[in-house]
Amino acid sequence: MTDAQPVVRKPLPVPGSLLPRERSGERWLAAVIAVLCFLASLAAIGALAADRAAHGWARELRGEATVQVRPRVDETGPTAASRAAEALSGVKGVDEAYGLDRKASERLLAPWVGEAVLPDLPLPYLVVVRLNPEAPASAPTLSRALAEAGLDASVDDHSLWRGEVERAAGIVTALAIAAFVLIAGATAAVIAYATRSGMTAQADIIETLSLNGASDRSVAGLYQTQFGKLALVAGAAGSVVAGLAMAIMRMVGGEAGLTPALPVRFLDLVAIVVCPILAAVTAVLAARLTALAKLAGRG
């Protein structure tokens, strides 16, 4: 037996935060950041979907050309179209070429002009050319091949449409990115305002910290930590809600998403992970710069 008593060590007290928490004010700020992150997440997913749609449409248009054949006096339209298809089939960069018969042409036009007038309508003789998507033949190459075969024809490689589609999709993507940047700016402004308000309300505390040896950087560090954490948590909440909304849209809409025009993929949801991180980084920078500027102005 020994008389030695076990030594009971009291754990070291966990140091409290040097800045008091303004719970009610923080709740509102967190709500605003959550909403901003929700919108930023939607904008990010929208930008991804618009970019994917634009690439898809452009790829489809790039993979096909249409040739209109004008038959010679001594041959019929279908013969000329068939000759054109044969001439184009051997061209490098062409996977397939086939003449569109009258019934197929009528099927294409029926929705626009109606069934009744189709039999009397003079229709152009068309050849559909499927191009190699990796190395498609250019319109001049196709025109040259047709001329060499003695055919009077014009080639439409859809470049006009493709340009329009790409431009429109580019604008949608740019708008989504602009929305994303504006939301980031709004987040920074909200944090800067909150930092300034907090510092004004806590001027006595800041002075006490300064008189006890706190540098401007360490005071700014307190605010950047406080708002960085808050933005990370609130941003994560907003992004999770956005992610759930997108996942539901994807599940309801099937493989093409809610609309084929803006196809959403589950992989896009990974992109929203970035939003709260960016919100936190934005908050840290905004709080730090605001605090340092305010402290420097205090003299």
Place this chain on the structure above:
Amino acid sequence: MPTQERRPSALKNETDIVRLRNVGFGYSGRPSVLRDVNLILPQGSFHFLTGPSGAGKSTLLRLLTLSERPSAGRIDLFGQDVTQIPRAAIPQMRRRIGMVFQDFRLLEHLSAFDNVALPLRLNGEKPRDYAQDVAEMLRWVGLGGRFDALPPSLSGGEKQRLAIARAVITRPRLILADEPTGSVDRAMGDKLMRLFQSLNKLGATVLIATHDEELAHQYGAGLLHLENGQLQSIEPQPRPQAPVVEAV
């Protein structure tokens, strides 16, 4: 003799902790608060700074804590010219000064322990390194049983002792106190003054601003009188103060 440097004769050969030469100060657009102030506080000295309200006592202390810059003259602290000290260098200098205020300036959301630990924490020290020092300091000022108490739950005297503990936890060479007994009763005021005397005996230079000249006479320290922004009189300390190198 406003332009003459005021130095208690018995301490002429000591190192100067504070030296003010022809210091003037005024808030923009207002008459000067301080005019042509000359002052030397040698190491280990104990002074009261007296004067009526508005005489400039608090302003003089704000100059010494580098919260304001003089509009004229020169200020040396610990032998270093701090008149135009860069803002980034101020925290380092302030860590050598202990400040006590009439309104305590405690952080009300922090425990007594955390309030005392504040200067150490701001200096980058870890809790495991300062926990024992802080505990000892709290016991020394008679707050051994109140480690977890929040300031609002403390009496005026306890708050002021807590503020003193925080001011001296870094073993500062200069202690400045602005009306430290102004918010406590006479008995507690006497206790606090004995605390300052103990710190002075341990080597700290102490300057206490008070409007209570009776208090200054009672403790027999050097007396500096500010009136209309000028240091107008001084009485020599009855006893020379030799710095004592000893841990609290």
